[in-house]
Amino acid sequence: MSDTTAERSESVQPSPDLDVAMAAAVKASPLLAATAPAERAVWLRAIADALDADADTLVPLAMSESHLPEQRLTGELVRTTFQLRLFAELLERGAYLEAAVDHADPTWGMGPRPDLRRVLRPLGVAAVYAASNFPFAFSVPGGDTAAAIAAGCPVVVKAHPAHPELSRAVASHIEGALRASGAPDGTFALVEGLQTGRDLVLHPDLTVATFTGSLRGGRALFDLAASRPTPIPFYGELGSVNPVFVTASAAAARAEEIATGFAGSMTLGVGQFCTKPGVLLVPRGAGIEPLVVDAVRASSGGVMLDDKIRDGFFSGLGTLADRSDVELLAGDPTSADVPTPTLYATDAAALLAHPHELLEEHFGPAALLVRYDSPDEAVAIANALEGQLTATVQSEEGDADAAALVSVLADKAGRVLWNGWPTGVTVSYAQQHGGPYPATTAPHFTSVGTASIARFLRPVAYQGVPDAVLPPSLQDANPWGIPRTVDGALLVE
Amino acid sequence: MSDTTAERSESVQPSPDLDVAMAAAVKASPLLAATAPAERAVWLRAIADALDADADTLVPLAMSESHLPEQRLTGELVRTTFQLRLFAELLERGAYLEAAVDHADPTWGMGPRPDLRRVLRPLGVAAVYAASNFPFAFSVPGGDTAAAIAAGCPVVVKAHPAHPELSRAVASHIEGALRASGAPDGTFALVEGLQTGRDLVLHPDLTVATFTGSLRGGRALFDLAASRPTPIPFYGELGSVNPVFVTASAAAARAEEIATGFAGSMTLGVGQFCTKPGVLLVPRGAGIEPLVVDAVRASSGGVMLDDKIRDGFFSGLGTLADRSDVELLAGDPTSADVPTPTLYATDAAALLAHPHELLEEHFGPAALLVRYDSPDEAVAIANALEGQLTATVQSEEGDADAAALVSVLADKAGRVLWNGWPTGVTVSYAQQHGGPYPATTAPHFTSVGTASIARFLRPVAYQGVPDAVLPPSLQDANPWGIPRTVDGALLVE
Numbered sequence: 001m002s003d004t005t006a007e008r009s010e011s012v013q014p015s016p017d018l019d020v021a022m023a024a025a026v027k028a029s030p031l032l033a034a035t036a037p038a039e040r041a042v043w044l045r046a047i048a049d050a051l052d053a054d055a056d057t058l059v060p061l062a063m064s065e066s067h068l069p070e071q072r073l074t075g076e077l078v079r080t081t082f083q084l085r086l087f088a089e090l091l092e093r094g095a096y097l098e099a100a101v102d103h104a105d106p107t108w109g110m111g112p113r114p115d116l117r118r119v120l121r122p123l124g125v126a127a128v129y130a131a132s133n134f135p136f137a138f139s140v141p142g143g144d145t146a147a148a149i150a151a152g153c154p155v156v157v158k159a160h161p162a163h164p165e166l167s168r169a170v171a172s173h174i175e176g177a178l179r180a181s182g183a184p185d186g187t188f189a190l191v192e193g194l195q196t197g198r199d200l201v202l203h204p205d206l207t208v209a210t211f212t213g214s215l216r217g218g219r220a221l222f223d224l225a226a227s228r229p230t231p232i233p234f235y236g237e238l239g240s241v242n243p244v245f246v247t248a249s250a251a252a253a254r255a256e257e258i259a260t261g262f263a264g265s266m267t268l269g270v271g272q273f274c275t276k277p278g279v280l281l282v283p284r285g286a287g288i289e290p291l292v293v294d295a296v297r298a299s300s301g302g303v304m305l306d307d308k309i310r311d312g313f314f315s316g317l318g319t320l321a322d323r324s325d326v327e328l329l330a331g332d333p334t335s336a337d338v339p340t341p342t343l344y345a346t347d348a349a350a351l352l353a354h355p356h357e358l359l360e361e362h363f364g365p366a367a368l369l370v371r372y373d374s375p376d377e378a379v380a381i382a383n384a385l386e387g388q389l390t391a392t393v394q395s396e397e398g399d400a401d402a403a404a405l406v407s408v409l410a411d412k413a414g415r416v417l418w419n420g421w422p423t424g425v426t427v428s429y430a431q432q433h434g435g436p437y438p439a440t441t442a443p444h445f446t447s448v449g450t451a452s453i454a455r456f457l458r459p460v461a462y463q464g465v466p467d468a469v470l471p472p473s474l475q476d477a478n479p480w481g482i483p484r485t486v487d488g489a490l491l492v493e
Numbered sequence: 494m495s496d497t498t499a500e501r502s503e504s505v506q507p508s509p510d511l512d513v514a515m516a517a518a519v520k521a522s523p524l525l526a527a528t529a530p531a532e533r534a535v536w537l538r539a540i541a542d543a544l545d546a547d548a549d550t551l552v553p554l555a556m557s558e559s560h561l562p563e564q565r566l567t568g569e570l571v572r573t574t575f576q577l578r579l580f581a582e583l584l585e586r587g588a589y590l591e592a593a594v595d596h597a598d599p600t601w602g603m604g605p606r607p608d609l610r611r612v613l614r615p616l617g618v619a620a621v622y623a624a625s626n627f628p629f630a631f632s633v634p635g636g637d638t639a640a641a642i643a644a645g646c647p648v649v650v651k652a653h654p655a656h657p658e659l660s661r662a663v664a665s666h667i668e669g670a671l672r673a674s675g676a677p678d679g680t681f682a683l684v685e686g687l688q689t690g691r692d693l694v695l696h697p698d699l700t701v702a703t704f705t706g707s708l709r710g711g712r713a714l715f716d717l718a719a720s721r722p723t724p725i726p727f728y729g730e731l732g733s734v735n736p737v738f739v740t741a742s743a744a745a746a747r748a749e750e751i752a753t754g755f756a757g758s759m760t761l762g763v764g765q766f767c768t769k770p771g772v773l774l775v776p777r778g779a780g781i782e783p784l785v786v787d788a789v790r791a792s793s794g795g796v797m798l799d800d801k802i803r804d805g806f807f808s809g810l811g812t813l814a815d816r817s818d819v820e821l822l823a824g825d826p827t828s829a830d831v832p833t834p835t836l837y838a839t840d841a842a843a844l845l846a847h848p849h850e851l852l853e854e855h856f857g858p859a860a861l862l863v864r865y866d867s868p869d870e871a872v873a874i875a876n877a878l879e880g881q882l883t884a885t886v887q888s889e890e891g892d893a894d895a896a897a898l899v900s901v902l903a904d905k906a907g908r909v910l911w912n913g914w915p916t917g918v919t920v921s922y923a924q925q926h927g928g929p930y931p932a933t934t935a936p937h938f939t940s941v942g943t944a945s946i947a948r949f950l951r952p953v954a955y956q957g958v959p960d961a962v963l964p965p966s967l968q969d970a971n972p973w974g975i976p977r978t979v980d981g982a983l984l985v986e
Contacts, residue, residue: 030904075604082603095983100923100944110575110920111568114913118923118944121903123936207929226719230879230930233937386723403962410614410953411523418958420607427603429981430593430611432954436700437723443616443951444726444937450981451593451611451952458936459944460903461925465911469896483983488922488943490588490976490985 015196017189018156018203024186025125025154026205031184032152033122036472036480037091039182040150044088046181047149048081050173051141058169062135065163067303072269073136080136083143083427087150090450094482096120098459099473101486114464117474120457122152123233124207127200129221131212132162132305133272139163140170140190143427143448144210149187151456153208156189158197162306167192201225201234208456211236212274212447215361215438222441235455236441237433239361240389241278242422245378245405249396250419251286258394259288262367263295265421267341270302271365272309275390275422278361281348281378284371289329289345292369296330296343301365303338313339313364319357320368325350326358329369341365348372348381355384375401379408387436387443388413390422414439414446508689510682511649511696517679518618518647519698524677525645526615529965529973530584532675533643537581539674540642541574543666544634551662555628558656560796565762566629573629576636576920580643583943587975589613591952592966594979607957610967613950615645616726617700620693622714624705625655625798626765632656633663633683636920636941637703642680644949646701649682651690655799660685694718694727701949704729705767705940708854708931715934728948729934730926732854733882734771735915738871738898742889743912744779751887752781755860756788758914760834763795764858765802768883768915771854774841774871777864782822782838785862789823789836794858796831806832806857812850813861818843819851822862834858841865841874848877868894872901880929880936881906883915907932907939 032040051058055077062073090096097119105113126148131138138144140157148155159167171190178187191200201209201224209225209232211218218236225234246258265277282288304310317333320326321344331342342365351358351370358368372378382405385391391409395402395418402418409416414435425433431449434440446452462470472479481493525533544551548570555566583589590612598606619641624631631637633650641648652660664683671680684693694702694717702718702725704711711729718727739751758770775781797803810826813819814837824835835858844851844863851861865871875898878884884902888895888911895911902909907928918926924942927933939945955963965972974986 030900033904034900079603085602089981093981093983095978102919102921102923108919108921109578110572111917113919113921116919116921116923118925124904222724223719226716226724231715231719231934232930233935397959397961406955406958406962407523407527410955411526411617414952415954415956416958417956418962420957424604426595426601426606426609428595428601428606428609429978430595430609430954432611432952434952436951437725441724442726444947446952454937458929459907459925459927459939461908461923462899462903463908463910464913465899465909466890468890469899469911485588485922488582488586490586490983492983492985 015191015193015199018191018196018199021156021189021191022125022203022205024189025156028154028184028186029124032154032187035152037094040152041088041091043178043181043183044084044146044150046177047141047174048084050177051077051170052081054173058166061166061169062163065166066135066305068269076134076136079427080141083137084141084146086427086450087146087453090453091150094480096450096453097473097482099482099484101474101484103487116461116463117470118459118461119471119473121460123456123458124153125205126153126155126456127206127209128155128157129197129209129211129213130157130160130167132160132309133269135163135166138212140167141174143452147452148456151453153456154187156191156200158200159190159192164192198224202228204230206232208233209235210447210455215239218441233455234441235445235447237274237447238438238440240274240435240439241359241361242275242388242390242392243279243281243385244277244392244394245281245382246283246288247393247395247399247402248283248286249399250394251283251288253396255286255288255291259291259295261421262292263299263341265423266296266367267299267301267365268423270304270339272305272363273423275425277367277392277422279359279368279370281370281372281381284373289369289371293329293343296341299341301339301341304364309363310339313362313366316360316362317342317366320344325354331366339364343367343369345369345371348377351381352384359386379404382408382412385412387439389433389435389439390415390417392417392420392422394419412436508684508686508692511684511689511692514649514682514684515618515696515698517682518649521647521677521679522617525647525680528645530587533645534581534584536671536674536676537577537639537643539670540634540667541577543670544570544663545574547666551659554659554662555656558659559628559798561762569627569629572920573634576630577634577639579920579943580639580946583946584643587973589943589946590966590975592975592977594967594977596980609954609956610963611952611954612964612966614953616949616951617646618698619646619648619949620699620702621648621650622690622702622704622706623650623653623660625653625802626762628656628659631705633660634667636945640945641949644946646949647680649684649693651693652683652685657685691717695721697723699725701726702728703940703948708732711934726948727934728938728940730767730940731931731933733767733928733932734852734854735768735881735883735885736772736774736878737770737885737887738774738875739776739781740886740888740892740895741776741779742892743887744776744781746889748779748781748784752784752788754914755785756792756834758916759789759860760792760794760858761916763797763832765798765856766916768918770860770885770915772852772861772863774863774865774874777866782862782864786822786836789834792834794832794834797857802856803832806855806859809853809855810835810859813837818847824859832857836860836862838862838864841870844874845877852879872897875901875905878905880932882926882928882932883908883910885910885913885915887912905929
């Protein structure tokens with residue numbers, strides 16, 4: 001993400017709203033923890049229905065505040081309500097609870113074992129920091145909000161200042177849908193303002209926070225979360241350059257297709273995706289470079305999300321343009337209202353000498369082409385990478401160099417793609433949108449897909465507790481019919 | 494845990510050993526990541542066999558360095574090698590990999606879905622900070638080491654200075670067993686010294702650290718881990734007072750049994766367990782108090798793990814003894830070589846007025862009895878608790894007050910017990926040894942039981958990657974025969 005999204009000027013005013021929201025959330029917390037997953041599934045579907053029903057108002061509002069086109073925002077709203085309903089389905093399947101039952105065992109190898117049963121339960125009040133670049137899918141009604149409510153955590157969303165009216169309109173729909181479907185008061189609240197955002201992560205009643213945005217803004221909130229008298233988990237998705245490695249076999253077989261695909265992915269949404277491919281590594285002299293230059297020149301820029309992001313984009317390009325080891329291949333790094341797709345180039349040796357400087361993220365339609373001289377050099381670059389959300393290999397089946405690259409890249413990225421493009425993140429069961437720092441602050445977790453619910457849950461074990469006092473997920477009769485690990489073996493009803 | 498375990502004076506000397514150990518671990522890391530779980534199962538069993546075979550040397554060595562009795566240490570070694578073998582079994586079952594396969598789906602509700610497959614893979618080089626109070630089970634060959642190697646992470650163990658000779662002897666067995674069973678060089682190393690411990694958590698090649706010890710020492714390492722340019726997950730198990738709530742029904746039915754059970758659990762191992770019940774809440778005037786006093790008076794103290802821990806114990810008692818809202822019921826808070834089991838008392842009102850001061854952990858054979866006046870007051874105390882490893886309810890079946898308590902305590906503790914005692918932590922599939930801060934620094938995770946392997950793993954998704962390039966866990970044929978979530982449904986082979 002861009003380095004500016006969390007730092008724009010916001011009205012700095014004390015927020016009595018925050019105290020009201022937190023007090024209501026604290027009150028709602030045990031009520032939510034006591035609900036059955038199927039009840040929360042009803043709430044999530046009610047939210048999805050309310051948003052879908054008002055698409056004709058919400059999409060134009062999003063267009064006016066984000067400069068994104070209608071088709072993109074219509075699709076993003078579809079994604080967002082699909083996501084809410086997918087979490088509802090997850091709740092009904094029940095495997096996400098990771099229920100485990102160890103029956104008492106007097107012959108257990110280390111000494112008699114008591115009856116022990118473990119299940120996941122909600123952490124408590126959650127903060128969600130909305131992003132600018134997906135005004136629906138990573139903002140107020142986005143994946144973090146859906147996952148937190150699915151888990152049974154009350155949510156306080158910090159609105160992104162780039163789309164305040166849309167945030168308020170969506171919040172009003174969420175509140176209405178929750179009320180109408182029987183969710184406790186305090187299940188959801190929207191707060192605004194930079195200082196409120198800082199106060200929120202330091203609030204003593206907060207138990208977990210999620211964030212999608214810039215490395216600088218995310219790290220600042222991460223540091224605040226860690227500095228608390230009672231530190232809390234902070235799930236920040238901060239940044240990634242999403243390198244794409246083109247092997248010699250692929251450059252020989254599909255140079256034109258790769259050049260076109262790369263330019264399309266790099267300029268999609270005016271390059272304002274955290275999965276935008278920002279670095280393209282090509283074999284030197286393989287003939288693909290001029291095709292990439294042509295494809296980038298042939299693609300379009302567009303108005304960016306707001307002026308602050310645009311200014312940050314051009315200022316970042318300025319630092320690249322000043323370097324003697326970098327040359328401009330396409331585009332114009334001079335500040336303008338509508339940025340041109342811009343391509344720089346450098347050599348693998350320069351990249352290996354200055355990986356930190358040359359692999360900085362540029363949020364917008366710009367990328368760096370890197371010429372490498374051997375498969376070993378490509379592997380050396382892969383090994384020099386910081387943590388990434390994604391890493392891509394463009395190759396041909398049976399190419400042993402590519403298999404070696406995939407293995408190294410799995411150590412660096414949350415998602416490894418083969419002959420695909422990293423933009424367009426599917427919401428599904430096997431999705432992983434995460435990765436080692438600085439891609440995220442918590443490598444165990446994902447912020448997209450059903451597995452993202454785990455960020456809002458923690459395990460509790462019950463020892464020797466009578467069946468009637470146990471939560472239904474752990475009772476002998478398994479009344480919810482959920483998959484459970486029983487005495488070590490995974491059982492599906 | 495005690496407030497002193499991580500702060501004793503250790504030889505402060507630069508450690509060239511650390512650089513050697515880290516360099517070897519970095520080299521081993523990709524080799525370990527490429528091994529099959531079944532290979533690592535062989536290594537774990539080899540370590541267990543080597544330790545069992547030398548029990549006659551190791552147990553007396555542990556006795557001489559810890560002052561713990563032979564029977565306890567023999568049992569602890571059984572627990573330790575059982576644990577290593579249980580992780581081997583876990584590796585063979587394969588569910589721990591959480592493999593998920595989403596087949597490509599052109600009809601997916603948010604738009605066509607590519608083939609996506611996710612599996613857990615090792616984080617990289619792990620640091621394990623050993624504890625003093627379990628010289629086997631939470632030290633060099635303990636659960637953290639077992640879980641890290643099981644996950645496929647090379648481990649650098651920071652020895653606890655309370656048992657250096659035992660640490661070295663065990664390390665030598667681990668190294669020999671790993672070598673003999675074919676593990677890569679660098680899979681395991683032992684380092685020593687306070688400064689080395691600090692250098693270790695700041696080492697740029699480290700990816701994860703685990704710690705069992707004092708709140709002060711653990712928080713200091715947590716802060717260092719969070720302060721790194723690249724922060725890493727830090728799993729600290731720091732402290733807990735493990736409250737036990739006795740309801741009126743239990744006090745009426747089983748006062749004598751509860752008094753005896755409590756005194757036994759509180760003084761077990763000279764009270765040097767992180768799960769020692771440090772607070773006993775009883776209904777005022779129910780007649781159980783004098784029985785508890787008698788039972789504590791009738792129990793034995795013992796020599797503590799070392800002089801520093803003993804001094805810390807008496808200094809902690811001093812702060813309690815100075816308070817006007819606390820009275821001494823049994824024992825002698827005056828410094829002595831062998832501490833006496835010591836019981837203080839206070840009222841619920843005082844506890845609710847000063848929860849932080851009165852609920853501080855005292856590592857050793859001491860506890861605080863708290864008189865409460867109503868079930869509502871017991872619930873108020875439960876609500877005032879900080880995060881706990883365990884919380885216990887002593888009650889009778891059908892007691893509605895107890896059911897309400899269990900529900901509140903599940904929000905505060907990692908493990909909730911009914912009519913049991915928190916000491917004696919079973920190693921099993923459903924165990925949860927964790928809890929909200931300050932019990933641990935990471936509430937999602939456990940440091941005991943098979944689920945503790947998750948601390949050393951992170952998910953990676955593969956998008957469109959050819960079958961031959963995928964790890965076996967994700968290949969179409971499922972060659973390891975492991976449980977997988979396929980298109981959202983959990984399938985067991």
